[in-house]
Amino acid sequence: MPKPLLKLCGIRTLDDLKIVSSSQAEYIGLIFAESKRRVDPKIVKTWLKEVDITAKKLVAVFVNPTANELTDVLTNLPIDVIQFHGKESYEDIKKVKETFVGTVWKALHHHPKTLEEMHSFKNIVDGFVIDSRMKGQWGGTGVSFDWTAVPQYIKFSRDTNKLCFIAGGVNESNIEKLLTYHPQGIDLSSGIEVDNKKSKDKIERIEERVLEYGDISR
Numbered sequence: 001m002p003k004p005l006l007k008l009c010g011i012r013t014l015d016d017l018k019i020v021s022s023s024q025a026e027y028i029g030l031i032f033a034e035s036k037r038r039v040d041p042k043i044v045k046t047w048l049k050e051v052d053i054t055a056k057k058l059v060a061v062f063v064n065p066t067a068n069e070l071t072d073v074l075t076n077l078p079i080d081v082i083q084f085h086g087k088e089s090y091e092d093i094k095k096v097k098e099t100f101v102g103t104v105w106k107a108l109h110h111h112p113k114t115l116e117e118m119h120s121f122k123n124i125v126d127g128f129v130i131d132s133r134m135k136g137q138w139g140g141t142g143v144s145f146d147w148t149a150v151p152q153y154i155k156f157s158r159d160t161n162k163l164c165f166i167a168g169g170v171n172e173s174n175i176e177k178l179l180t181y182h183p184q185g186i187d188l189s190s191g192i193e194v195d196n197k198k199s200k201d202k203i204e205r206i207e208e209r210v211l212e213y214g215d216i217s218r
């Protein structure tokens with residue numbers, strides 16, 4: 001099994017960005033939705049003059065964005081992936097894809113009908129992020145879902161040639177368990193934070209576990 005892709009999400013400060021830029025993650029996520037992790041695209045633009053992230057892909061996370069919110073982010077930043085994390089419809093996403101040439105992912109919350117939802121988006125998105133469902137919160141909850149459902153999400157994604165990230169409460173204590181399900185990608189935010197800041201030590205410990213898994217499963 002190849003090493004899963006890593007997405008480190010919810011970068012709030014220049015220091016956070018420096019930390020994740022020196023990590024082994026393939027994707028860096030920024031939140032442009034109501035959240036304690038929300039960032040201003042114009043401020044992020046100034047950070048990118050100081051930190052080279054050209055080796056990584058930049059993911060913009062939105063929740064039911066307006067056209068203006070999308071434009072503000074896409075005109076200021078070199079976004080590779082748009083992650084829709086709200087109640088966006090197939091039509092909403094189709095409209096964005098008319099002008100956005102990058103990759104688009106749909107985040108879906110784990111519940112009994114998630115697989116049906118994946119079916120309904122499969123012809124418009126390039127990938128999925130499956131996250132925990134928590135009342136009143138869209139994401140970044142720090143809570144994990146029942147991972148026995150992960151194989152069905154992975155199978156669907158592989159069968160339809162999509163990428164699937166598993167999100168929600170992944171941390172250094174439970175990532176080994178998640179790795180036993182062989183996810184294509186893992187998305188982390190709360191689990192790589194200490195006092196609301198991204199932690200280099202936590203990220204390194206997580207990377208060690210992911211690399212160990214890569215070695216063992218080869």
Ligand SMILES: O=C(O)c1ccccc1NCC(=O)[C@H](O)[C@H](O)COP(=O)(O)O
Nearest residue numbers: 009035138139140141142168169189190
């Ligand atoms: O992280 C947030 O604050 C957030 C707020 C609103 C919508 C989405 C959000 N995060 C999206 C992500 O991709 C997170 O990485 C994902 O939910 C996992 O977060 P966590 O459970 O904290 O690891």
